[in-house]
Amino acid sequence: MSEIIHATSAPHPVGRYPHARRVGNLLFLSGIGPRTPGTNAVPGNVYGANGALVDYDIVTQCHSVFANVRAVLEASNCRWDWLVDITVYLTNMQRDFNAYNGVWAEYFPNVDKAPCRTTLGITSLPTPIAIELKCVAAFPESR
Template identity: 30%
Template sequence: MREVIKTNKAPQPIGPYSQAMKVGGFLFVSGQIGINPQTGELVPGGIEAQTKQVMENIKQILSAAGMEFDHVVKTTVFITNIDDFATVNRTCGQYFSELPPARSCVAVAILPKGALVEVEIIACR
């Protein structure tokens, strides 16, 4: 059985998708970019600020599903500049315990709304 997970504490989808879908014990969170949920705009401050906002948005979606970062088993990170890899690592790493999830990181040409980073996750209870 599938359950749509949504919260007003994270940005609303900018396309035909859900913030997250819960299937059995798994949670699939759609790619999040550094949008401030109150303004609907990308946060200023570059890659570090956007990555922090992404992770805060994911935190709110996890919370709406009754989960937290310790439940995350896989992340996929998309960045527009591979030179930002270390900054994204450092910022994302602050949200995970001593057991970080599996991860892929891909450099892409462009992201929605001109974002510098996008992260999607899979969590499991």
């Protein structure tokens, strides 16, 4: 059996999938980006006069993506410190890794309590975002 989670306080998924699915004591989050709930605006994006993306602020997007992950966790009755594995997708590894790593340290200051992490450099994401997270959390066994 599994439980599907749709988080009203997180941005709508860009495809036909739930925000998360709980199976036993594991919670699998679909890929989550930094879009603003309700508007789908991307914090930190800078657009030119023609509407084309010309720049972005990765630190702003990092804080936003973490807020969106937290919203899905809360909708799932899950806690931040129950995250066990995060896959990070960056569209510009060379430019953004160090800044992302700095924000990560703010949210996970104790490396011994931080989730495992894999960071991948990719060429694009489905919307004009520079970062996306894929997360797995584990509920305590006694739950």
